[in-house]
Amino acid sequence: MDWTKPLSFLLALLVVSLVIRSIFELLGTTLAGEYVAASVATLVLVGIIVVAAIGLGAKNRRWLSNPDSYF
Secondary structure, three states, rough: OOHHHHHHHHHHHHHHHHHHHHHHHHHHHHOOOOOOHHHHHHHHHHHHHHHHHHHHHHHOOOHOOOOOHHH
């Protein structure tokens, strides 16, 4: 099972590269046009919702102290 560690590392690198490329694509297409203010407002709203969801999910302090035992 030693081959699974390099494979999982390569898959993690693939995911990271896809996320970085998608962020640049999002910024390039969303913030370059005639609806820049609406796009920025939407991105801020989505960011606030994501942070609020994380805050509600982390309300239980046990998850913050030891996430391995929580799941």
